[in-house]
Amino acid sequence: MDTQTDLKRELEFLREQMHASDQKIARLQNALDTCDDRLESSGLTAMLHAARLERDLLNAVIMRQVDSHALSLQAVILDQQEAIRQATGPQMLHWQRGHPTPTAYWDAEIRQAYLDDLLRRFHAWQHGRPYYPPATTARDTHAAAPEYAHPWYPASPDGSDLAQPDSEPPVTVSDEALADALKHAGCPADHLTLIVEPDGFVLATGYAHSEAEREQCLTALVGVEGVREVLTGIVIADPARCPVCQAAQANGRARH
Numbered sequence: 001m002d003t004q005t006d007l008k009r010e011l012e013f014l015r016e017q018m019h020a021s022d023q024k025i026a027r028l029q030n031a032l033d034t035c036d037d038r039l040e041s042s043g044l045t046a047m048l049h050a051a052r053l054e055r056d057l058l059n060a061v062i063m064r065q066v067d068s069h070a071l072s073l074q075a076v077i078l079d080q081q082e083a084i085r086q087a088t089g090p091q092m093l094h095w096q097r098g099h100p101t102p103t104a105y106w107d108a109e110i111r112q113a114y115l116d117d118l119l120r121r122f123h124a125w126q127h128g129r130p131y132y133p134p135a136t137t138a139r140d141t142h143a144a145a146p147e148y149a150h151p152w153y154p155a156s157p158d159g160s161d162l163a164q165p166d167s168e169p170p171v172t173v174s175d176e177a178l179a180d181a182l183k184h185a186g187c188p189a190d191h192l193t194l195i196v197e198p199d200g201f202v203l204a205t206g207y208a209h210s211e212a213e214r215e216q217c218l219t220a221l222v223g224v225e226g227v228r229e230v231l232t233g234i235v236i237a238d239p240a241r242c243p244v245c246q247a248a249q250a251n252g253r254a255r256h
């Protein structure tokens with residue numbers, strides 16, 4: 001497609017996101033206006049603040065896209081993320097343990113998380129597939145957690161690796177590794193179709209016989225080294241109505 005067609009489609013996606021953002025803010029504002037509980041009101045206020053930060057950021061992305069010199073949407077999002085990192089970097093270096101966390105830090109975290117989510121949504125939208133938030137495992141939580149009590153505290157006492165990018169190349173995820181993980185987890189590999197994309201993204205479609213089986217499959221896939229995110233279109237189907245099982249029975253290969 002040419003540049004103008006790409007820009008038109010990207011703006012269409014951004015308008016959809018803006019509509020969803022406006023609806024989210026309206027729901028939160030309505031809930032806050034009718035809330036009488038002080039603690040719940042405090043939580044709703046924080047959520048509303050975050051939603052407005054997201055909307056303002058989304059508006060900034062849209063303004064970049066309508067600029068005559070705009071890059072691709074992915075490039076704009078990555079550029080916005082880098083700008084946020086550069087803006088918060090000096091604050092990180094001056095933070096001291098035991099001091100209160102500046103509000104600007106948490107606002108930057110909200111913006112970064114939203115841009116990450118926006119980019120994943122855009123990739124899913126581009127390929128015409130449903131979007132699911134990335135699965136989180138105990139391994140991911142442990143790996144992302146800081147060594148000390150505060151997210152700005154360096155992972156090493158001398159701060160030598162503070163804000164340093166990961167220099168190791170990403171691990172290539174193979175179809176064999178995914179198939180082995182499903183097999184060891186007792187998952188029906190013949191019921192699933194897996195598509196491995198760059199940077200550790202895996203699209204899983206097919207059938208599972210229960211919600212527990214579906215979660216078992218997702219956990220197995222997420223546990224494979226190099227997998228960053230699993231986008232799933234796995235449908236829950238009773239064995240009696242499962243298309244894969246019915247085909248197997250027709251061929252005399254019923255699953256046991």
